[in-house]
Every structure is written in structure tokens, then in C-alpha cells.
Amino acid sequence: MLSSLYFASSNQNKFEEAKSILSEFGISLKFFKCSLEEIQADTLEEIAQYKANLAYRLCSKPVIVEDAGLFITALKGFPGPYSSFVFDTIGNKGILKMLSKQRRALFQSVIAYCERKQDVMLFEASVQGKISKKLQGKRWGYDPIFIPEGQTVTYSQLKNKNKVSHRYLALRKFANWYLHKQISSGR
Numbered sequence: 001m002l003s004s005l006y007f008a009s010s011n012q013n014k015f016e017e018a019k020s021i022l023s024e025f026g027i028s029l030k031f032f033k034c035s036l037e038e039i040q041a042d043t044l045e046e047i048a049q050y051k052a053n054l055a056y057r058l059c060s061k062p063v064i065v066e067d068a069g070l071f072i073t074a075l076k077g078f079p080g081p082y083s084s085f086v087f088d089t090i091g092n093k094g095i096l097k098m099l100s101k102q103r104r105a106l107f108q109s110v111i112a113y114c115e116r117k118q119d120v121m122l123f124e125a126s127v128q129g130k131i132s133k134k135l136q137g138k139r140w141g142y143d144p145i146f147i148p149e150g151q152t153v154t155y156s157q158l159k160n161k162n163k164v165s166h167r168y169l170a171l172r173k174f175a176n177w178y179l180h181k182q183i184s185s186g187r
């Protein structure tokens with residue numbers, strides 16, 4: 001039996017996706033709903049690391065957090081680490097207004113795991129893609145405007161987002177490491 005693993009976030013959508021992805025690896029995830037301070041930093045890694053330490057201090061249990069960001073080539077990587085703030089201010093419509101022909105973008109996810117004070121493991125992955133010309137589909141966050149490479153529709157319209165997303169790829173790396181660790185420690 002694996003020890004309990006928590007996912008700290010205020011975002012129920014993220015948790016549901018992470019839970020569904022990790023269940024395929026036999027890892028069960030519990031929701032630790034909380035609002036973690038978002039620091040301003042240049043990379044998602046720094047933000048995720050900070051949030052994981054904070055989450056561990058709050059729940060004192062093995063915990064993962066995620067920091068994600070949308071990096072748009074024509075905007076020199078913006079909003080990147082500021083994706084949350086940009087979504088809450090100008091939103092998808094604001095992003096669409098800023099773009100013309102060049103629509104390349106990358107969605108990145110960094111998963112940070114902490115089970116001991118000041119000891120954080122990071123797992124990063126990204127998906128190349130482009131920004132759609134208009135909003136397509138519903139769902140949450142940037143899903144209605146991000147079309148992953150090799151697809152013709154947005155994350156919102158994909159039936160199997162959880163099998164191709166930036167979150168899936170980062171969590172797969174985490175799951176392989178975590179399961180190996182559990183076996184090595186005889187749990």
C-alpha cells in the first residue's frame with residue numbers, strides 16, 4: 001500500500017486532472033485545498049519549488065504542487081511565469097488580441113514533490129503547439145486557445161487531453177520516479 005500523497009492547490013480542475021492521470025499509474029491522490037502564495041520569479045521551477053516547501057509546511061505530509069505556464073513565441077515567452085496573473089486580468093480574449101500571424105506557443109508544467117523540509121524534487125515537461133485564432137470549446141484556463149502540436153483542435157475540444165498534455169508528461173516522469181522510490185524503500 002502506497003503512503004498517502006497530497007496535491008496542494010486552490011484549483012479543483014488541476015487536481016481532477018492530476019488525480020485521473022496518476023490513477024493510471026496506481027497512485028491515489030488526495031486534495032489539499034489551499035491557496036499558496038505565488039512569488040514572482042523568472043522560471044516555473046523556482047515558483048514550484050517555493051510552493052512545495054510552503055505546502056509541506058502546511059500539511060506535513062508527502063505533497064506535490066504544480067506550476068504551469070503558457071509561453072508564446074511572438075510575445076518572447078510571455079506570459080510564462082505570469083500566466084496566472086495574465087489569465088485573471090486580460091484572459092484568453094486579451095491574448096488573442098495581441099497575436100497576428102505567428103502563433104507558436106509552448107505549455108510547460110513543473111511538478112514539485114516534497115516529503116521533508118527543504119527537500120524538493122522537480123519534474124518538468126512541455127508540449128509545443130499554437131494559439132487558436134478564436135476561442136474554441138469551454139473547459140478551464142487556456143484550454144480554449146491552446147492547440148497541441150499534431151492536433152487540429154484545442155485542449156478544450158480534445159477527448160484525451162489527459163493523455164497528451166504538459167501535465168500528463170510531467171506527472172508521468174514523477175510517477176516513474178515515485179513508484180521506483182516506493183519499491184526501493186520497501187513500501
Ligand code: IMP
Pocket residue numbers: 011066067068069070083084085087088140141142143155165167
Ligand atoms: P498555475 O500558476 O500553475 O496555476 O497556472 C498558470 C495559469 O495557467 C492559470 O491561469 C491556469 O488556469 C492556467 N493553466 C494551467 N494549466 C492549464 C491547463 O492545463 N489548461 C489550461 N490552463 C491552464
